[in-house]
Amino acid sequence: MEKILLKNIDNPNSADINEYIKVGGYGSLSKALNMQPKEILEEVKKSGLRGRGGAGFPTGMKWSFAIADPNFPKYLLCNADEGEPGTFKDRPILEKNPHLLIEGMAISGYVLGSEFGYVYLRGEYPYAKDVLNKAIKQAHEKNYLGDNILGKGIRFHLAVYQGAGAYICGEETALIESIEGRKGQPRNKPPFPVNAGAWGLPTIVNNVETLSNLPYIVEAGGEAYSKTGNKDCSGPKLFCVSGCVNKPGVFELPMGTSLRDIIYKHAGGIKDGKKLKAVIPGGISTPVLPADSIDCAMDFVSMPKAGSMLGSGAVIVMDESVCMVRVTHRALKFFEHESCGKCVPCREGTEWLRKILERIENGKGREGDVELLSDVAGNISGKTFCPLGDGAAGVVMGMLKHFRNEFEEHVKNGNCKFQI
Amino acid sequence: MFNETVLKEINEIRAKYPDRRSALLPSLYIAQREFGWLSHEAMQFVARTLNLPEAEVRGTASFYAMFKHKPVGRNLIQLCTNVSCMILGSEGLLDFLNKRYGVEPDGTSGDGRFSLVIMECIGACGTAPAMLVNTDFHDNLTEQRIEEILEKYK
Amino acid sequence: MITLTINDKEITLDKPLTVLEAARQAGIKIPTLCYHEALKPYGGCRLCVVEVERMPRLQTACTLMAADGMVVKTESDTVSKVRRGILEFLLINHPLDCPYCDKAGECELQDLVNKYGPTVGRYIEEKRRVPESHKDEIFTRNMSRCVVCTRCVRMCGDVQGASAISIMGRGNRSRMEPFSAESFNCEYCGNCLTVCPVGAILSRLYIHSFRPWQVDKEVETICSYCGVGCSLVAQVRDDAIKRVIPRMGFGLNKGLLCSRGRFGYEYINSGERLKTPLVRKDGKLVESTWSEALGIVADKLMKVKNSHGGSALAGIASPRCSNEDNYVFQKFMRMACGTNNIDSISRTGFAAAQKYFEDLLGQGTTANIIEGLKNSETIFILGGDPTAINPILGLAIREAARRGAKIAVLGNAKGLERFKTLQLVPSVFKEADVLEALLNEIYNVKGLRGENPALDKGIRALYEKAAAAFDMQGFDNLKKILLDSASTAVVLGMDLLQRTDGHRSLFAIAGLIYLLEARLYLLSEKPNEQGVVDTGCVPDMLPGGRPLGIHDFKRKFEAAWNGVIPENEGLTLLEIIEGAKNKKIKALYIMGENPVFNLPNESFVSEALKSLDFLVVQDIFLTETAEIADVVLPALGWTEKTGTYTNLERRIQLQKKAVETSNGMEDWKIIAEISNKMGYRMNFADSKEVMDEIAKVSPLYRDLTYQEISKGNCLWPYNGEPLRGEISEAPAVFKTANEYKGDFYLAVEKPLFHSGTLSRRSPALMKIYSEPALKVSVKTAEKLGLNEGDRVQFFTQIGSKEAIVSIDESIKDNRVYYSNNFKGNGIFSLLTFNIDKLTKMPGLEGCEVKIKKL
Numbered sequence A: 001m002e003k004i005l006l007k008n009i010d011n012p013n014s015a016d017i018n019e020y021i022k023v024g025g026y027g028s029l030s031k032a033l034n035m036q037p038k039e040i041l042e043e044v045k046k047s048g049l050r051g052r053g054g055a056g057f058p059t060g061m062k063w064s065f066a067i068a069d070p071n072f073p074k075y076l077l078c079n080a081d082e083g084e085p086g087t088f089k090d091r092p093i094l095e096k097n098p099h100l101l102i103e104g105m106a107i108s109g110y111v112l113g114s115e116f117g118y119v120y121l122r123g124e125y126p127y128a129k130d131v132l133n134k135a136i137k138q139a140h141e142k143n144y145l146g147d148n149i150l151g152k153g154i155r156f157h158l159a160v161y162q163g164a165g166a167y168i169c170g171e172e173t174a175l176i177e178s179i180e181g182r183k184g185q186p187r188n189k190p191p192f193p194v195n196a197g198a199w200g201l202p203t204i205v206n207n208v209e210t211l212s213n214l215p216y217i218v219e220a221g222g223e224a225y226s227k228t229g230n231k232d233c234s235g236p237k238l239f240c241v242s243g244c245v246n247k248p249g250v251f252e253l254p255m256g257t258s259l260r261d262i263i264y265k266h267a268g269g270i271k272d273g274k275k276l277k278a279v280i281p282g283g284i285s286t287p288v289l290p291a292d293s294i295d296c297a298m299d300f301v302s303m304p305k306a307g308s309m310l311g312s313g314a315v316i317v318m319d320e321s322v323c324m325v326r327v328t329h330r331a332l333k334f335f336e337h338e339s340c341g342k343c344v345p346c347r348e349g350t351e352w353l354r355k356i357l358e359r360i361e362n363g364k365g366r367e368g369d370v371e372l373l374s375d376v377a378g379n380i381s382g383k384t385f386c387p388l389g390d391g392a393a394g395v396v397m398g399m400l401k402h403f404r405n406e407f408e409e410h411v412k413n414g415n416c417k418f419q420i
Numbered sequence B: 001m002f003n004e005t006v007l008k009e010i011n012e013i014r015a016k017y018p019d020r021r022s023a024l025l026p027s028l029y030i031a032q033r034e035f036g037w038l039s040h041e042a043m044q045f046v047a048r049t050l051n052l053p054e055a056e057v058r059g060t061a062s063f064y065a066m067f068k069h070k071p072v073g074r075n076l077i078q079l080c081t082n083v084s085c086m087i088l089g090s091e092g093l094l095d096f097l098n099k100r101y102g103v104e105p106d107g108t109s110g111d112g113r114f115s116l117v118i119m120e121c122i123g124a125c126g127t128a129p130a131m132l133v134n135t136d137f138h139d140n141l142t143e144q145r146i147e148e149i150l151e152k153y154k
Numbered sequence C: 001m002i003t004l005t006i007n008d009k010e011i012t013l014d015k016p017l018t019v020l021e022a023a024r025q026a027g028i029k030i031p032t033l034c035y036h037e038a039l040k041p042y043g044g045c046r047l048c049v050v051e052v053e054r055m056p057r058l059q060t061a062c063t064l065m066a067a068d069g070m071v072v073k074t075e076s077d078t079v080s081k082v083r084r085g086i087l088e089f090l091l092i093n094h095p096l097d098c099p100y101c102d103k104a105g106e107c108e109l110q111d112l113v114n115k116y117g118p119t120v121g122r123y124i125e126e127k128r129r130v131p132e133s134h135k136d137e138i139f140t141r142n143m144s145r146c147v148v149c150t151r152c153v154r155m156c157g158d159v160q161g162a163s164a165i166s167i168m169g170r171g172n173r174s175r176m177e178p179f180s181a182e183s184f185n186c187e188y189c190g191n192c193l194t195v196c197p198v199g200a201i202l203s204r205l206y207i208h209s210f211r212p213w214q215v216d217k218e219v220e221t222i223c224s225y226c227g228v229g230c231s232l233v234a235q236v237r238d239d240a241i242k243r244v245i246p247r248m249g250f251g252l253n254k255g256l257l258c259s260r261g262r263f264g265y266e267y268i269n270s271g272e273r274l275k276t277p278l279v280r281k282d283g284k285l286v287e288s289t290w291s292e293a294l295g296i297v298a299d300k301l302m303k304v305k306n307s308h309g310g311s312a313l314a315g316i317a318s319p320r321c322s323n324e325d326n327y328v329f330q331k332f333m334r335m336a337c338g339t340n341n342i343d344s345i346s347r348t349g350f351a352a353a354q355k356y357f358e359d360l361l362g363q364g365t366t367a368n369i370i371e372g373l374k375n376s377e378t379i380f381i382l383g384g385d386p387t388a389i390n391p392i393l394g395l396a397i398r399e400a401a402r403r404g405a406k407i408a409v410l411g412n413a414k415g416l417e418r419f420k421t422l423q424l425v426p427s428v429f430k431e432a433d434v435l436e437a438l439l440n441e442i443y444n445v446k447g448l449r450g451e452n453p454a455l456d457k458g459i460r461a462l463y464e465k466a467a468a469a470f471d472m473q474g475f476d477n478l479k480k481i482l483l484d485s486a487s488t489a490v491v492l493g494m495d496l497l498q499r500t501d502g503h504r505s506l507f508a509i510a511g512l513i514y515l516l517e518a519r520l521y522l523l524s525e526k527p528n529e530q531g532v533v534d535t536g537c538v539p540d541m542l543p544g545g546r547p548l549g550i551h552d553f554k555r556k557f558e559a560a561w562n563g564v565i566p567e568n569e570g571l572t573l574l575e576i577i578e579g580a581k582n583k584k585i586k587a588l589y590i591m592g593e594n595p596v597f598n599l600p601n602e603s604f605v606s607e608a609l610k611s612l613d614f615l616v617v618q619d620i621f622l623t624e625t626a627e628i629a630d631v632v633l634p635a636l637g638w639t640e641k642t643g644t645y646t647n648l649e650r651r652i653q654l655q656k657k658a659v660e661t662s663n664g665m666e667d668w669k670i671i672a673e674i675s676n677k678m679g680y681r682m683n684f685a686d687s688k689e690v691m692d693e694i695a696k697v698s699p700l701y702r703d704l705t706y707q708e709i710s711k712g713n714c715l716w717p718y719n720g721e722p723l724r725g726e727i728s729e730a731p732a733v734f735k736t737a738n739e740y741k742g743d744f745y746l747a748v749e750k751p752l753f754h755s756g757t758l759s760r761r762s763p764a765l766m767k768i769y770s771e772p773a774l775k776v777s778v779k780t781a782e783k784l785g786l787n788e789g790d791r792v793q794f795f796t797q798i799g800s801k802e803a804i805v806s807i808d809e810s811i812k813d814n815r816v817y818y819s820n821n822f823k824g825n826g827i828f829s830l831l832t833f834n835i836d837k838l839t840k841m842p843g844l845e846g847c848e849v850k851i852k853k854l
């Protein structure tokens, strides 16, 4: 498959604007500025592009909500918070192909009638920050950003906003709170950001990868784009594979590639000749799948049917030596640490879950603890303010669904037979 | 109070956003850079510079894990122990850091050379285990690699 | 119209509401914890979950907008189970220390657990413990009990606008703290206490002293501190006020209070209260009996009246006393003593300004409701900080700012630092120049309205002799804001009027109000400044604002009062003091006022009063003035008697008796008794009868009853007849040639935490603000090399003081501020005054100050 998102990425100077231009970069922007914003929107709709941040919302539809009122200024926010554990797919774009994102944002800004865009970059990516800032400066100098882009009288400015270590800021309304200089706690919806987002104005939040698809869609057309992937979910997708595999890394593959292929074909199969035990397919917030459930297509529609979610496409592979109690315990430490504290079930529930898991792992489990885990997770699930809490509960429920006996053995024996 | 250069820097950031409050996180980063950590005094400066309530400045700062509310050593080791790194042994590296450099999570070594914090995934899972030292990424960590790497940080 | 069904009940709404509000309207209770009617929906606690048909998840009723056709179930097994689960979560880390917690009995968590909660705990780990904090003098914080509903933080930030507390940390490490983590550097409004559903923040004033169910009674009354007149509830046990709380939606303050109203009540129980009459014998005040003391007073006053005539007597009324007290007082002065020499401290500000505006703009000019401020497009604030002088009015300004109003401030106003759009700080004594220039420019653009000959003429005359255009940073902006605004309110404090040429500013402001069709709000420090005027405690008007000079009125009052009212207008306050000094006034009756401390130039005032033949002071404390009196009569205070007060909106409200005490007698009653002894009969059984008489004789208060008044919406002109006198000539302007060349100027601090000399007997307020400091700007501090806490000596023409320096960033000029609230340490003792010939206000002169670091 032709690489769209990771194009040119092996070139050591890929982040430089001249290298980018050499391979046709910013051609789409100048093509776009000769089109009507509406035409481009049509192409985006035709492409079938769905948001790559995790929820998979159709991008064209989101945009048309925001465009509804032409009189309001709008903000375009790029979600580069990439906080979902196991996820490192946006990083190569940010560090090695920043102009692809900038071009994508400039096109999007044009379509949306937005004059200001911000990249909300997680604080843990200091290198990407420098790369992006430099790239933005270059794009400015070459008139791909600024007050009169390519002499067409189009205005679009871009700035990087650095997060400071809060996973919840990946959630779009929390991200908006954060960029406004507040704690990153999610907002009530409605109003949705497309109606009243950052600084009270209509705001579009899109993931890095989502926006990076724009140059190609403009260049090749929505129709051509939609040929990649499968019917409901089109285009290329970045999958990042980590854990017990031979060749971990980021792979650009068609949407809907099977989980088995991702692990065995692309990531080189399980390390040290061990057996696969379980996979977390879409980042830590998605339910675990046991080894025998990996013949599923990795896309937004098939994964829920398989009992999990595509999430951010972050595949965490665990072999037979990994203890599921330990993984769950570590995951819950994460959720407890990252709970924003706004709603009761998440704030208190994640702590409680973590404590129960801790005692089970430390051999201090009690009879009834597995039921208690399941019950507490049930009391969280579906009752929280935002999906973070659901994610925490989902992890526990997924683990109990497939590996309940491991938890029970732990309680009974005080330990387990796994190395990790 | 901040010196003129810093005030200028903050004012330039302010100009990028529709509201002065947006400059809060960037200003906290600057204060942390200038003072090493966010003392009450540093947060007061930020509050004054942006005409924001002190309590809200501190409340906001305390929400974010990367702002430090106590002094840190000369170098900050940020080791990821989330699942991908854990599976590949990062928790063992914690013990190593403690034994070899005398530094515990959320603590600082006696000589003030290193502080250590545990990170929740730093986006380097493909090359796990990984850590950030100050602003540099280091991955595929082993005990030996850590020794080599930390040589550079005095 | 929206029609929805909740629990099979069809509900029709005429405006958009949340499901929770719709349910409450229909009498359906949905449990809540983070929701509070005064705050924006939050959706954090999740207790208000309900089932909504065709919606996949349970929904939080507090955030969900009701929609047409919605079908909602608020109670079901699913919902109950969820609520139980949530409460279980809330309890895992809760200390369950109800037996020891002062909130028990009025704790929302306790009640909810009682109704929905789990009965056994499944949590076995150690609880999260946060040590209780007693670091603050007023609040205790117990963060183990906190449920992180953030109601306190939202109240403090979104409503009070102080933003002094925040949730620190995140997730399960969240806890409410002030910036310092210890004491609260805040406005001490205590509104956080009102909204805390559990015992996480409590007031140290009542902690461990009683249980909520142990109060004998709750009395709805109004606050005694400032001219806003907030409603509050006094909780009484064993004839002592245990606690003061506001009630949501109740009174013009709608459930909010300020520090003085909430925490300042203890003065009433002070051990320093006067309890028996005192009489000077051999140069010393000694305890006496009522009959002896009253006899002496009647006797002395009669003697002076008989030998020197009524004009040798004078009375000073009180804006802290009720309308009934003041009415009886002026009637007594006029009819028993035969003099119109009656005035009050209100003359130094409010009353003088009010008269000036009414003369020019018509009666009722200042009768504007505070609530209305919130909807103004522009608010122009000058002469003081409304958030300190009249805090609840200040909140309306902050609310307006949040709604997008432009807030233009002339001078310093600390409480509006984060709310103002624009601030101009003219140098000392240049305010009138700025205002005149502003008026000229506005006139230049807008022209005259042709509706008020006096103002039209005056504005034109001013314009014709105007100097060149005014050059000051922000001036043009201010002009533009005012010109562009469709609805402007002017909020005026007295600071910039207390000048020898204060009337110049007054004219310019009147002109601006006229041209801009703006509404006027006069800040009022004391609770009944309007009432003293309206009940006739002024030298030139009878009750109801009836001019003494109009014979018809005078005759009517004479008929009703059965006697002769002296012909000539009396002396104003400062003229009375001067009169005492000149021996023209021989005897002075002071009711509830402390001129020695509260007027500039203490030594002059106290000498003047010492040269009187006879001085009576009626008060609740032995004030600086009472100390030099010949007879001191103990009066009753707040909650000890019933009476009405007229606030700055000209709303009459009822202050009610809540406790029985033998400390003293009602002010009006003491005076009536003396009057009777002097041969002028006054027979009132109670204050209600006094009101009945007022309602009968004063055309402004026709048919007013306590019943009517207690509804809280008795606003000017009540049921009465307003007077619409018009003057055709704007008052002349007296040019004064004050040129000040000092480097620094002394100004009176009006602190939020104090009010006159009353608050110094409130232990809580004394703890919050215990010692005056010399407040200086950052620049002043730099110039003088001063640091926070340094000791300095400062000098004016007539004296000097030592003080601690406090640097205040909200001061933008070379004024230095010092308060006039602390015993033996008032700034007025360092200031001299001249009388503004027109308004009779004191011009605070001699305020150039030299500061020496010690």
Ligand SMILES: Cc1cc2nc3c(=O)[nH]c(=O)nc-3n(C[C@H](O)[C@H](O)[C@H](O)COP(=O)(O)O)c2cc1C
Binding pocket: A050, A051, A052, A053, A054, A055, A056, A057, A059, A079, A080, A081, A082, A083, A084, A167, A168, A169, A170, A171, A172, A173, A205, A206, A207, A208, A210, A211, A386, A387, A388
């Ligand atoms: C708890 C939580 C964390 C999230 N983190 C991220 C993130 O790190 N990066 C991201 O792009 N989207 C994240 N999202 C999804 C965003 O809310 C949002 O759906 C996305 O930015 C929309 O962009 P897209 O339509 O391009 O996917 C997160 C959502 C939740 C609920």
Ligand code: SF4
Binding pocket: A168, A186, A338, A339, A340, A341, A342, A343, A344, A346, A347, A384, A385, A386, A387, A388, A389, A390
């Ligand atoms: S589920 Fe609740 S506490 Fe958790 S992150 Fe979302 S809003 Fe915050």
Ligand code: FES
Binding pocket: C031, C032, C033, C034, C035, C042, C043, C044, C045, C046, C047, C048, C049, C060, C061, C062, C063
């Ligand atoms: S009252 Fe609705 S969530 Fe708290």
